[in-house]
Amino acid sequence: MNEHVSENMIENLVIVESPAKAKTIERFLGKAYTVKSSFGHIRDLAKKNLGIDIEEGFTPRYVVPVDKKKIVKELKELVRDSSMVWLATDEDREGEAIAWHLFEELGLEKEKTRRIVFHEITRDAIVNALESPRFIDTNLVNAQQARRVLDRLVGFELSPLLWKKVKPSLSAGRVQSVAVKLIVEKEREIQQFRPRNYFRVTGIFSTPGAGEAPARLKAELSKRFSSREEATAFLERCRNSRFSVENIETKPLKKSPAPPFTTSTLQQEASRKLGFSVNQTMSVAQRLYESGKITYMRTDSVNLSKLAIGSAAGKIRATYGEEYLKSRNFSTRTKGAQEAHEAIRPTYLDHATIEGNRAEQRLYELIWKRTIASQMSEARLEKTTITIAISGAPEKFAASGEVLLFDGFLKVYMESTDEEQEEESSGLLPPLKVNDPLQRESIEAAERSTQQPVRYTEASLVKKMEELGIGRPSTYAPTISTIQQREYVVKEDRKGSIREMMQILLKGEDITSSMVREKYGYEKGKLSPTDIGTVVNNFLEQHFQNIMDYNFTASVEKEFDEIAVGKLNWPSMIERFYQPFHSKVDTATRTSERSKGEKVLGKDPESGKPVSVKIGRFGPIAQIGEATDQEKPRFASLLKGQSLEHITLEEALDLFRLPRTIGHFEGEELVVGVGKYGPYVRHKSKFFSLAKSDDPYTIQEERAIEIIMDKRAREENRNIKQFEEEPGLQILNGRYGPYITFQKKNYRIPRGKKPEELTLEECREIIKKADAKKSSK
């Protein structure tokens, strides 16, 4: 003890993953504890040469990445001054590995190190944890190493193969490639889908009330007709039929609340109810977490702490009354869930709303409602179905209605679904008895079409991935960004089209028919594959069926579980996987052609040469002629929105009409083309982007000049002010409004200041302050 006496001696150093968590725990623990965070993993496989010594039994080569050097140094210094180090990282595979990496990298001593875990951040949970320490679980760490090594081998052997066989800089991996496959397969289903039209029959009936006002009732026929003739024939038969109540069935119904949020369900509901992208949801949730308003937002657990359940109960009792309360805990059924944390819930359940920006308030409110509702009574309903008989016809009409007897949790929150509701069942039905006659008002046969499969949104893709056990709460959002960044998939809106559907109406004695215009196929923010996504997917499916199988992750997870309990040796598990995998990579490298998705569309009428499309080094291109010794083919990039799959010969030939000269201006040519950044007009070697509404094939000289003048006016407008004494300092108008630029750095103008009235002194002051603020951070 004497060799190192420091005034800053720390009795206990506790290390957790997240700084926000560290702050909370420090509050619970006394002065004898210093709590720090590791900011996640502090070591990873080296990037060079796989980071794995395959020959040496897959020995991992771990390094501290540059952005972690600082925190590691800081932790090392703290460790030196500490009597006891408590590794309090999460109780799952990754958390155990983080603890082990800390132990190794910080050079901890076994006698001075304890490993503790807790699933919830409450005083009790933490105190209990401190009382029952253990040591690092090597088997669990090995399971993580196996997971890490497998992912590296897959990713770093498949990606370079794609660079050779498809296009540079592409990527493949256990998770992302399967996510892309889901989207490619959905698109295939949609292409194979053939809509079928049918007629749906609904009738409106009334009670021939004596005295009181007649009540109306809408009912649907149990049978659907596949043709206009059948539907009309049915209406003919109804013309003189009598209708009566055949049966009345009343059933009690219960609805239960959904469990509290996990990362995946939060992303889904925020997408459906608030229109947030998964990235947006995560960054808003991160802010709520950091400001202490919600619990941790990356979790697969639906568990609530006893404390939370108790305080939800108090809130519900006080606000809605005892009959609305039903405390319960949910259990997780998700594949591969590791449940290191609680569900996502408000830290303080008595706060129904919070301060913050609009997005934060809305997301918080959603989380609050979902959590509270999960602890509330079931809703009780009564569902009534009335069957209506038709004289002289076997078909029946049915009307159903739901009556809410007790709202329960519905008072607070109702989960939404991805499917569009066909038609909501009506509320209260009129009081009727069996055999009551009904007056037929009208019967309508409306033409409908079967729905094509629905494309994924970001959030519904996350749902699917979670179902398959692919990816983790911390990677859903990044994975979805990656597959869009690689341009495997795009998020798009579809305007939809109009179609005419027939409506046949029986009213009084007349049967009339009319055509009704109907919008269909409208989509917002749906994911669909690009050409590259499809080509890469087909290539991987052809050569690596096992990795592309939806069950691949589930089956390796089973083995990781066996490693985690010490029943399986991790290098031999990896060996068994790697042998056949690597030889497939080898085979594909040697034998397979470059996978270009090449397709011949036809012949160029001018030259008679073949016209084809394929994936080139820079993306999809069209080509006239073939590369031979004598000649070079002509190339043109496909436009945005065009695909190898759908492009026609005419559209491909059109591409070669660009660039074209459309006239002159100020004595120079006006040339229209399509470049990397879309359609442009070039004038005096300057480029001007065309508007979305301009078509490069038809645009005229006059409009091109207008675009040029517009741009010039905007540039003129860009300069607000300059100072003679300081020519490098300018006040400019930018995309986000006025700003100051000086020495390649930009500065915001404080609120309340008019940019054109700023003096040089004031500008210098603003810059000085901003720089000072920055360096202090």
Place this chain on the structure above:
DNA sequence: CAGTGAGCGAGCTTCCGCTTGACTT
């Protein structure tokens, strides 16, 4: 930054999962 696409060769790209800054005019 508004091309490119033949071929050579150097050097780069890439995984999943754990975390938050850095940027944010």
